[in-house]
Amino acid sequence: MNPVPVALLGGTGLSGRVLYSILSSHPTFKCVSIIGSSASEDRRFEEVWEEKEKKLEEIHQNVGYERLPFPSNSDAGCVRPMTFETFLSSHTPTSVKFVFSTISPSLGFLETRLTSIGFTVVSISPHGRLPSNTFVIEHSLSSLPLAPASLYKSPNCVVCGLTPVLSCLVSNLRPLGLEVSGLTITTMQSLTGRGDSPYDTELCVGNMLPVGQIEDTEQYITSELNGLFGFSSSMSVDVRCYRGGAARCHLIDLRVLVGGLFVEDIHVQTDDVKKWCEEYDPCKEYYDLARTVGVHTTKAENTPIHFSSNKTGMLQSSVKGMTVVVTNLAVEKKMIKMTVMVDNLMKGAAGAQEAKNQDPTPSVP
Numbered sequence: 001m002n003p004v005p006v007a008l009l010g011g012t013g014l015s016g017r018v019l020y021s022i023l024s025s026h027p028t029f030k031c032v033s034i035i036g037s038s039a040s041e042d043r044r045f046e047e048v049w050e051e052k053e054k055k056l057e058e059i060h061q062n063v064g065y066e067r068l069p070f071p072s073n074s075d076a077g078c079v080r081p082m083t084f085e086t087f088l089s090s091h092t093p094t095s096v097k098f099v100f101s102t103i104s105p106s107l108g109f110l111e112t113r114l115t116s117i118g119f120t121v122v123s124i125s126p127h128g129r130l131p132s133n134t135f136v137i138e139h140s141l142s143s144l145p146l147a148p149a150s151l152y153k154s155p156n157c158v159v160c161g162l163t164p165v166l167s168c169l170v171s172n173l174r175p176l177g178l179e180v181s182g183l184t185i186t187t188m189q190s191l192t193g194r195g196d197s198p199y200d201t202e203l204c205v206g207n208m209l210p211v212g213q214i215e216d217t218e219q220y221i222t223s224e225l226n227g228l229f230g231f232s233s234s235m236s237v238d239v240r241c242y243r244g245g246a247a248r249c250h251l252i253d254l255r256v257l258v259g260g261l262f263v264e265d266i267h268v269q270t271d272d273v274k275k276w277c278e279e280y281d282p283c284k285e286y287y288d289l290a291r292t293v294g295v296h297t298t299k300a301e302n303t304p305i306h307f308s309s310n311k312t313g314m315l316q317s318s319v320k321g322m323t324v325v326v327t328n329l330a331v332e333k334k335m336i337k338m339t340v341m342v343d344n345l346m347k348g349a350a351g352a353q354e355a356k357n358q359d360p361t362p363s364v365p
Contacts, residue, residue: 003026003027003028003029003030004028004029004030004097004098005029005030005032005095005096005097006023006029006030006031006032006096006097006098006099006100007031007032007033007034007035007087007091007096007098007099007100008020008023008031008033008034008035008099008100008102009035009084009099009100009101009102009103009110009111009114009121010035010036010101010102010103010104010107010125011031011034011035011036011081011102012034012036012037012040012045012048012049012052012081013036013102013103013195013196014052014056014068014192014195014196014345015102015124015195015345016034016036016102017049017052017053017068018068018345018346019100019102020034020071021068021069021071023100024071024073025071025073029098031079032091032095032096033082033087033090033091033096034079034080034081034082035081035082035083035084035087035099036048036081036082036083037083038083040081041080041081041082041083041086042080042081042082043080043081044080045070045079045080045081046070048081049068049070050070052196053067053068054067055196056192056196056246059198060191060192060198060246063191063244063245063246063247064245064246064247065192065246065247066247066248068345084110088117092118093117093118093119093120096119097120098119098120098121098122099114099119099120099121099122100122100123101121101122101123101124101125102123102124102125103123103125103127104125105125105126105127107125107127108125108126108127108128109127111123111125111127111128111151112128115150115151118150119150120148120149120150120151120152121150121151121152122152122154123151123152123153123154124153124154124157125153126156126216126220128151128153129153129155129220129224130153130227131227131228133149133151133152133153134153134154134155134224134227134228135152135153135154136154136155136159136160136163136164136228137283138163138164138167138282138283138304139163139164139166139167139228139229139282140228141282141283141286155220155224155228156217156220156221156224157250157342157344157345157347158185158187158189158217158221158241158250158252158342158344159220159221159224159225159228160342160347161250161252161324161340161341161342161344161347162185162225162252162254162340162342163225163228164280164304164305164324165254165277165305165324165326165338165340166180166183166225166229166256167229167280167282168276168277168280168304168305169256169273169276169336170229171280171282172272172276173258173266173268176266176268178258178259178266178268179258179259180229180231180235180256180257180258180259181235181257181258181259182235182236182237182238182256182257182259183225183231183235183236183237183238183239183254183255183256183257184236184238184253184254184255184257185221185237185238185239185240185252185253185254185255186239186240186241186242186252186253187211187221187239187240187241187242187250187251187252187253188208188242188243188244188245188250188251188252188253189211189217189241189242189243189250189251189344190243190245190246190247190248190249190250190344191209191243191244191245191246192246192248192344192345193211193217193243193344199214199243204244207244208242208243208244209242209243209244210241210242211241211242211243212240212241217241218239218240218241221239221241222237222239225237236257248319248343248344248345249319249341249342249343249344250341250342250344251339251340251341252339252340252341252342253337253339254337254338254339254340255335255336255337256335256336256337257334257335258334258335258336259334264334265333265334266331266333266334268331268336269331270329270330270331272331273329273331273336273338274307274329277305277307277326277329278303278305278307279303280303280304280305281303281304282304283304303323304322304323304324305323305324305325305326306323306324306325306326307325307326307327307329308325308326308327309327319341319342319343321343321346322343322346322347324340324341324342324347325340325341325342326338326339326340326341327339327341
């Protein structure tokens, strides 16, 4: 199978660099264009990469940041970033099959411009996210669009991490006549959330940065979970987000209130939920079929959820890849409580590629 040509909008930013590190050795996609600002135009990508990583390392040197290495394969060294206008003058929707976008919401109009002239955009940017175009593969496989679309969205990285866990719970509670009736979500996210644009440390309260004071992450998480799962408008979804440290991992405290008609006790044990997590793999058949027709997918190495029995959790720096980690699990009466750990860079950046892998264009029988 010939590689599918793709471009990377915002490719010089942190999420773009993570996505490029995947694409640089990807058996299905080949990145033929890196779209960045005029400051990086026609420079060696490796030079731009190392410059940005060095800056991040200097900013976060005392809070756990690990430098992202430049891909070692030979083709990567030949790529030179170009501006958006240069891209439009040198590529067409027939020369670039997909544009993967990692741009900030303020530049979302560039995605709109691309789709208006026929490009297919696959994006992790909040700009233009709607329930109808936002997908997480573990949950959305049965609700794919019947025809190829011009815009595919992957949600906030916290939502990408929580979705397989919540989908697992919903699918196992339903046969018991139970349902999710409330969510309380508290995040301890990495300070690298803005990529190469650091947060103002003067906004910190103690050693934590209350995200709700400066950006719309809490609203994104709430609306995207409601859109994906169709939760009742009367259901409480309480989200509080904080940032602290720069390790490549988000830690999420998840508390799920379970209800049902005349339910006083859900009669679900901690071991039951552990088993659900360990056995949850809704995409196995899809991935197996995809491989038979040569479609490569960046899936979790084993199953989407890894349960850790270590009561103190895991080192954040050891949580890497598409698998999310569940630990500190407990069930008390009608409440399921756990800690979810997510590789924010991989789950966020690769979420765009996974959203594209759901497109029925390369049909899977």
